[in-house]
Amino acid sequence: MITTTIPESRGYIGKSVLYMAMELSNATWKLGFSNAERNRIVTLDAGDWIALSKQIDLARKKLHLPEGCRIVSCYEAGRGGFWIHRMLEENGILNLIFDSSSMEVNRRRRRTKTDKVDVDALLRLLQRYLNGERKAVSVVRVPTAQEEDQRRLNREREQLIKERSAPSTRIKSLLALLGIRMKITKNFPSELEKTTKDASGNELMPQLKAELLREYKRYQLVVEQIKILHDEQKRRVKEEKTQVIEQIIGLMLFKGIGWQSSWILVMEFFLDGENLKIGAN
Known part of the structure; x- marks a missing residue:
C-alpha cells in the first residue's frame, strides 16, 4: 500500500x-x-x-x-x-x-x-x-496501483449507467413527438414494427423508425456491457477469496445494504488497507 x-x-x-x-x-x-x-x-x-x-x-x-x-x-x-x-x-x-x-x-x-x-x-x-x-488543508490518501485497478470495474459500471440514459431518453422523446407510449424492452423492435401509425393516425415515416431502431441498438449495447460487468462481479465474489471480497460479502449480510451498495462502499471507502470490521460486538 x-x-x-x-x-x-x-x-x-x-x-x-x-x-x-x-x-x-x-x-x-x-x-x-x-x-x-x-x-x-x-x-x-x-x-x-x-x-x-x-x-x-x-x-x-x-x-x-x-x-x-x-x-x-x-x-x-x-x-x-x-x-x-x-x-x-x-x-x-x-x-x-x-x-x-x-x-x-x-x-x-x-x-x-x-x-x-x-x-x-x-x-x-x-x-x-x-x-x-x-x-x-486536507491531504488526499494515495491508493496503490492495484487498489486503483480494483475500483475500475465499479467505476466503469457507474459510467455505463449514466451513458444508458442518453439513448433511452432519446427514444422516449422521439416516441413522445408521435404520441406513442411504448416501453423499452427486448421486444421493442418487434413492437415498433407492428406500430404503423402515430397517435393522430398518420403513417410512421421510415426514417423515423430507422432512427428509433438505431437508438435502441445503442441502448442495448450499453445494457449488455452493464450485464457483463455485473456477471464479472458475481464471478469474483464466487471465486476470489480476498479480504476485499470478504468485506463485500460481510456488508451484504446487513439489512438495507444491497449488492451494489456493498461493492461501492468497500471499493470507494474501505479500500484503504485497513480492516473493515463486520458484525462487531
Missing part, C-alpha cells in the same frame, strides 16, 4: 527545504519554488520530466539551498490522478496531494468552477501545513 508519510512540523523548522507547488494543466505545468523566504515561478511543458529535474536543480541553486536538501512538493487533486505523485515519490520527492474542496478561497473574488488555486497560494498552503497547521 502506498501511503504518504505526513512529516512532523518540527522536522522542517530551521531545516533546508525546497518547497515546490505544481499547477497542472493538459498543456503546461506551472511550478512554484520557495525556500520559505523567496519564491521562484517557472512554466514548462506538461509531462517534461527532464525539464522538471533541471528546474528543481536550478531552483535549489537560485534559492541558495544546499545540494541534497529535502524537497517537498504538492499539487491540487484533479483529473491528473496519481501517476505524477508516484513519479515524484520514486524520484525521492515527498509529495502531498491537496483536496480541492478543503482549500481556502478568497471570498472577495468570485471563483468559477474552472479556476484553480494559483501556484503562489499552493506554496503558502504547503508551508503552513508543514509548519503544523494541519487544519489548513
Whole structure:
C-alpha cells in the first residue's frame, strides 16, 4: 500500500527545504519554488520530466539551498490522478496531494468552477501545513496501483449507467413527438414494427423508425456491457477469496445494504488497507 508519510512540523523548522507547488494543466505545468523566504515561478511543458529535474536543480541553486536538501512538493487533486505523485515519490520527492474542496478561497473574488488555486497560494498552503497547521488543508490518501485497478470495474459500471440514459431518453422523446407510449424492452423492435401509425393516425415515416431502431441498438449495447460487468462481479465474489471480497460479502449480510451498495462502499471507502470490521460486538 502506498501511503504518504505526513512529516512532523518540527522536522522542517530551521531545516533546508525546497518547497515546490505544481499547477497542472493538459498543456503546461506551472511550478512554484520557495525556500520559505523567496519564491521562484517557472512554466514548462506538461509531462517534461527532464525539464522538471533541471528546474528543481536550478531552483535549489537560485534559492541558495544546499545540494541534497529535502524537497517537498504538492499539487491540487484533479483529473491528473496519481501517476505524477508516484513519479515524484520514486524520484525521492515527498509529495502531498491537496483536496480541492478543503482549500481556502478568497471570498472577495468570485471563483468559477474552472479556476484553480494559483501556484503562489499552493506554496503558502504547503508551508503552513508543514509548519503544523494541519487544519489548513486536507491531504488526499494515495491508493496503490492495484487498489486503483480494483475500483475500475465499479467505476466503469457507474459510467455505463449514466451513458444508458442518453439513448433511452432519446427514444422516449422521439416516441413522445408521435404520441406513442411504448416501453423499452427486448421486444421493442418487434413492437415498433407492428406500430404503423402515430397517435393522430398518420403513417410512421421510415426514417423515423430507422432512427428509433438505431437508438435502441445503442441502448442495448450499453445494457449488455452493464450485464457483463455485473456477471464479472458475481464471478469474483464466487471465486476470489480476498479480504476485499470478504468485506463485500460481510456488508451484504446487513439489512438495507444491497449488492451494489456493498461493492461501492468497500471499493470507494474501505479500500484503504485497513480492516473493515463486520458484525462487531
